[in-house]
Amino acid sequence: MTAPTTMIMRAMAAVRHGLRRENLIAAGLLVLALSAISGLALIAAFIFKEGVPIILKIGVGRFIFSSDWHPLEGEFGIFPMIVGSLWVTVGAMVIAVVFGLGCAVLLTQFCPKQLVSIIKPSIELLAGIPSVVYGFIGVVILVPFIRDWLGGPGLSVLASSIVLGVMTLPTVTSISVDALQAVPLPYREGSIALGATQWQTTHMVVLKAARSGIVAAVILGMGRAIGETMAVIMVAGNTLDLPHSILDPVRTLTSNIALEMGYAAGDHQKALFATGVTLFVIIMILNTIALLVSRRRGARARNR
Amino acid sequence: MRIAPKHTERAAVAIMWILASVMMGVLVFIIAYVLAHGLPHVTWTFLTASPESMGREGGILPMIVGTLWIIGLAVALAAPIGVATAVYLTEYTREGRLTDVIRFGSDCLAGIPSIIFGLFGLVLFGIMLGLGFSIISGALTVALMVLPTIIRTSEEAIRAVPRAYRDVSYGLGSTRWQMVTRVVLKSALPGIATGIVLAIGRTISETAALMFTAGSALGMPHSIFDSSRTLALHFYILALEGISMSKAYATAAVLVLAILVINLSAYALMRRFVARVV
Amino acid sequence: MKSFWAAAVLIIGLIVLSVALGRGSASAVNLVGSTSIQPFAEMLAQEFNREHPDCLVEVQGGGSTQGLRAVDNSMTDIGTCSRALKKEEEEDAAKNYRTVIIARDGLAIVTHPGNPVTNLTIDQIRQMFEGRGITNWRQVGGKDAPVRLITREEGSGTREAFMQKVMDKSRISGKALTQGSNGAVKELVKHDPCAIGYMSLGLVHGELNMVHVDGVAPTVAEVTAGRYPLVRPFLFVTKGPPGEKAQRFIDFILSPRGQAMLEREGLVTAR
Numbered sequence: 001m002t003a004p005t006t007m008i009m010r011a012m013a014a015v016r017h018g019l020r021r022e023n024l025i026a027a028g029l030l031v032l033a034l035s036a037i038s039g040l041a042l043i044a045a046f047i048f049k050e051g052v053p054i055i056l057k058i059g060v061g062r063f064i065f066s067s068d069w070h071p072l073e074g075e076f077g078i079f080p081m082i083v084g085s086l087w088v089t090v091g092a093m094v095i096a097v098v099f100g101l102g103c104a105v106l107l108t109q110f111c112p113k114q115l116v117s118i119i120k121p122s123i124e125l126l127a128g129i130p131s132v133v134y135g136f137i138g139v140v141i142l143v144p145f146i147r148d149w150l151g152g153p154g155l156s157v158l159a160s161s162i163v164l165g166v167m168t169l170p171t172v173t174s175i176s177v178d179a180l181q182a183v184p185l186p187y188r189e190g191s192i193a194l195g196a197t198q199w200q201t202t203h204m205v206v207l208k209a210a211r212s213g214i215v216a217a218v219i220l221g222m223g224r225a226i227g228e229t230m231a232v233i234m235v236a237g238n239t240l241d242l243p244h245s246i247l248d249p250v251r252t253l254t255s256n257i258a259l260e261m262g263y264a265a266g267d268h269q270k271a272l273f274a275t276g277v278t279l280f281v282i283i284m285i286l287n288t289i290a291l292l293v294s295r296r297r298g299a300r301a302r303n304r
Numbered sequence: 305m306r307i308a309p310k311h312t313e314r315a316a317v318a319i320m321w322i323l324a325s326v327m328m329g330v331l332v333f334i335i336a337y338v339l340a341h342g343l344p345h346v347t348w349t350f351l352t353a354s355p356e357s358m359g360r361e362g363g364i365l366p367m368i369v370g371t372l373w374i375i376g377l378a379v380a381l382a383a384p385i386g387v388a389t390a391v392y393l394t395e396y397t398r399e400g401r402l403t404d405v406i407r408f409g410s411d412c413l414a415g416i417p418s419i420i421f422g423l424f425g426l427v428l429f430g431i432m433l434g435l436g437f438s439i440i441s442g443a444l445t446v447a448l449m450v451l452p453t454i455i456r457t458s459e460e461a462i463r464a465v466p467r468a469y470r471d472v473s474y475g476l477g478s479t480r481w482q483m484v485t486r487v488v489l490k491s492a493l494p495g496i497a498t499g500i501v502l503a504i505g506r507t508i509s510e511t512a513a514l515m516f517t518a519g520s521a522l523g524m525p526h527s528i529f530d531s532s533r534t535l536a537l538h539f540y541i542l543a544l545e546g547i548s549m550s551k552a553y554a555t556a557a558v559l560v561l562a563i564l565v566i567n568l569s570a571y572a573l574m575r576r577f578v579a580r581v582v
Numbered sequence: 583m584k585s586f587w588a589a590a591v592l593i594i595g596l597i598v599l600s601v602a603l604g605r606g607s608a609s610a611v612n613l614v615g616s617t618s619i620q621p622f623a624e625m626l627a628q629e630f631n632r633e634h635p636d637c638l639v640e641v642q643g644g645g646s647t648q649g650l651r652a653v654d655n656s657m658t659d660i661g662t663c664s665r666a667l668k669k670e671e672e673e674d675a676a677k678n679y680r681t682v683i684i685a686r687d688g689l690a691i692v693t694h695p696g697n698p699v700t701n702l703t704i705d706q707i708r709q710m711f712e713g714r715g716i717t718n719w720r721q722v723g724g725k726d727a728p729v730r731l732i733t734r735e736e737g738s739g740t741r742e743a744f745m746q747k748v749m750d751k752s753r754i755s756g757k758a759l760t761q762g763s764n765g766a767v768k769e770l771v772k773h774d775p776c777a778i779g780y781m782s783l784g785l786v787h788g789e790l791n792m793v794h795v796d797g798v799a800p801t802v803a804e805v806t807a808g809r810y811p812l813v814r815p816f817l818f819v820t821k822g823p824p825g826e827k828a829q830r831f832i833d834f835i836l837s838p839r840g841q842a843m844l845e846r847e848g849l850v851t852a853r
Contacts, residue, residue, distance in 0.1 A: 021479075021481070022479055022480055022481060025480075025481050026392075026396045028388075029388050029389075029391060029392035029396055030392055030396075032384075032385050032388035032389055032392070033388065033389040033392040033393065033406055034406065035385050035389070035451070036385075036386075036389055036406060036409050036410040036413055036451055036452065036455060037405060037406055037408075037409025037410070037413075038409075039409075039413060039448045039451065040409045040412055040413045040416075041409075042424075042428070043413075043416065043420065043421070043424045043448075046423075046424050046427055046428060047420060047423065047424060050427065069736075070736070070753065071736050071737070072736055072737070080756075098323065099323050099326070099327055102319070102320045102323035102324070103320070103323060103324050103327060105320060106317075106320040106321065106323075106324050110317055110320065119324060119328065121567065121571055122327075122328055122331050123327070124567060124570075124571075125331060125335075125563070125564070125567050126327070126330075126331050128505045128509065128563045128566070128567050129334060129335075129509070129560065129563060130508070130509035130510075130511065130536045130539075130559055130563070131509065131511065131512075132509075132511050132536050132537075132539055132540040132543075133334070133338060133539070133556055133559065133560065134334075135540075136539075136540075136543045136544075136552075136556070137334055137337065137338075139543075139544075141337075144773065147774070153730055153759060153774065153776075154774075155759055155770075166330060169327070196309075197309045197310065197313045198313060199309070199312060199313035199316045199317065200309055200312075200313070202316075203316075220415070223415045224415075226417070227415070227416070227417025227418065227419070227420075228417070229417065229418060229419045229511075229512040230511045230512055230540065233762065234544065237759045237760075238735075238759060238760035238761070239756060239757055239758060239759055239760065240756035240757075240758075240760075241755075241756035241757050249757075249759055251760070254417060254419050254512075257419050257423065258419055258422075258512060258515075258762075259735040259760060259762050260735050260736055260737055261422075261423070261426075261516060261648075268736070268737060272423075273423065276419070276420050276423050279417060279419075279420060280416070280420060283415050283416065283417065284412065284415075286415070287411065287412050287415045291408065291411060356628070430657070431655055431657070434657075436612075436657045436658070437614070437642060437657075519642050519644075520642050520643050520644075521640045521641065521642050522624055522641070523627075523631075523638070523640055523641075526610075530610070530640070531640060531642060541765075544762070544763070544765060544766045544769065545763055545764070545765020545766060545768070545769070546765050546768055546769040546772070547765060
């Protein structure tokens with residue numbers, strides 16, 4: 001055999017050898033990459049397996065709309081909890097959006113660079129504080145304040161909303177900042193060139209352009225708020241009645257699960273899983289909406 | 305009467321500054337409050353002793369040990385899988401249905417409430433796999449929880465590595481795997497490390513999921529099959545039950561300090577990461 | 583890259599090592615169950631561990647019913663339960679429960695230290711907790727303020743005992759604030775002047791007002807004498823007869839020394 005032929009043959013063997021190993025690696029990585037979604041599927045499967053049968057047994061309508069939660073007597077209506085979660089989340093989002101969006105606009109449009117490097121990490125720090133610490137401060141400071149100055153037991157929708165709002169605001173802020181920064185510079189420059197002030201530019205041009213990103217931020221924030229457990233248990237009061245004012249105590253879906261999980265057996269436990277199913281479904285819907293909304297923005301930006 | 309735009313602008317900016325200050329104020333207040341009440345009680349004994357009479361006296365050593373174990377195991381499990389996923393998504397496939405599905409799965413996983421992870425962990429790891437209340441059960445659950453974070457940050461970090469690096473590597477004759485491991489991952493390391501540090505931060509604060517998987521035992525764990533209480537859970541129990549306010553604040557102070565350190569290191573790492581990719 | 587793999591191997595090695603070592607320590611005696619019993623069990627476990635370092639005892643909470651389920655699933659050696667077993671549970675041969683009463687606990691009706699009301703009948707308490715008959719402290723001789731109810735969550739042994747002894751067939755008002763443990767109830771009542779709740783007598787430690795029930799003072803003496811009406815057993819439950827190590831712990835608790843420790847904390851002896 002001639003030298004060049006040997007060389008070529010060796011080269012080809014090397015390529016084939018390398019390619020086979022590459023394929024193995026790619027396959028291995030794919031398996032690992034699928035772990036995230038298989039983990040999700042596993043979680044969904046378990047929660048649904050434990051929870052769905054009892055929802056069907058009680059009847060979907062009665063489960064969702066009945067206000068009687070007396071597990072030891074076989075009654076499992078979670079309506080007050082759904083309403084409770086809703087009120088608390090809406091309240092929290094009001095706070096999170098007002099403060100979060102305000103900070104996001106400030107950071108991206110009006111804030112000098114040095115201050116940005118102080119404020120931005122601070123917001124991230126706010127996100128890192130454990131929920132139990134927030135709950136504790138809520139119990140020690142917020143609840144007595146509400147009880148003594150505003151009335152009611154202090155443990156209330158208001159307290160929960162404030163605590164949750166502060167906890168959610170970093171999420172809303174950071175996603176809104178991303179959305180605002182993604183608005184193309186020409187939009188702003190054009191507006192200013194036409195004689196608008198910075199603020200006019202912001203609220204008439206930039207905010208409108210970043211709208212879908214901000215909506216995504218709010219929806220993801222809602223998902224976060226609905227899912228929070230520990231802080232809410234400490235400040236919400238966890239009553240079974242429907243709340244009639246923001247000073248009334250309330251029980252959320254998450255608190256329901258956490259409070260009774262340790263004590264539940266048989267049907268009671270399955271009903272708690274069913275509550276988990278409800279939560280899961282709500283959050284999946286919110287997440288999907290958020291992803292669709294942000295993808296549409298992405299698509300629009302790509303089509304430029 | 306029409307208000308001049310100049311005035312509305314000033315008003316708007318003023319309001320925003322007020323909002324931002326309130327927010328900063330809340331942050332500073334929370335940290336100061338916890339540290340002020342807690343630091344005086346954080347002594348060397350506190351950090352190295354075990355709790356006595358339910359936490360009324362003694363220290364928090366078992367909680368520190370337990371927390372470290374859970375963090376270590378969770379990261380050891382989630383980091384390789386997360387980085388591998390990120391590598392796969394960026395280097396080994398093209399954008400398409402498959403990547404969309406994987407990303408959707410990851411984003412959804414990120415949105416699931418911690419209590420549901422707790423339920424899931426209890427049923428799968430605790431009961432079905434027979435691990436009971438244990439560190440390993442908690443770590444497996446938390447690993448799933450932080451997986452999306454690691455995937456997302458690793459992906460960003462890998463994407464940020466300049467194309468030129470890859471081209472040069474190929475030009476020198478490397479295989480894709482060699483390019484990924486020896487060039488891309490090395491450059492993306494600070495970014496990946498940031499993701500891991502964020503995951504650690506999330507784990508330290510986690511309570512709801514660990515309550516039902518790692519349990520709430522007070523004693524020093526001797527193996528990963530023992531139950532152990534984390535710092536956050538210990539604080540929750542001490543505070544809510546009124547067992548010992550001073551110890552509760554002290555535990556919280558330790559927690560908050562740990563988080564400050566973690567956030568600062570994440571920030572420092574990010575700075576390095578951004579500086580590299582110029 | 584090498585360091586990454588080295589680290590991974592190291593971690594896996596550590597895991598394997600702890601598995602090997604861990605199996606040995608899994609011989610600790612596990613207790614799971616009632617949060618009311620937990621503090622006492624932990625105190626006893628600490629004392630027991632000091633004397634018997636070869637036989638470690640691990641105590642957890644989770645709740646009375648969780649304790650029973652853990653026993654069913656063989657997830658624990660001993661389940662602790664702060665209420666009498668229900669008839670179905672006792673008679674279920676498949677579960678094969680063996681129970682040991684380690685102490686008796688009074689159920690205290692607690693109010694804010696500043697609350698002037700000192701005596702209530704069981705009927706009055708029931709009406710208050712129903713949320714209908716009595717809704718203002720004025721009606722039972724107290725200040726003019728709304729009654730704020732604090733209760734435990736469904737499935738709690740303490741709540742079960744309260745339902746059995748006070749509420750009978752009535753339901754607790756949906757307005758009652760629910761807390762997850764005795765300690766949480768205590769904290770809440772301590773700070774709310776209008777609050778009324780129920781909790782384990784042994785855990786009050788003098789920090790709250792305890793109402794006389796039907797004229798009887800809520801003290802350990804009255805509980806022992808059988809005059810205080812609200813009493814419940816603290817049970818240790820095992821699947822079949824307890825294992826050898828579990829039995830040693832149970833013997834310790836039932837010994838005069840163990841019972842004396844419990845008495846010091848406000849419980850009543852098992853006898």
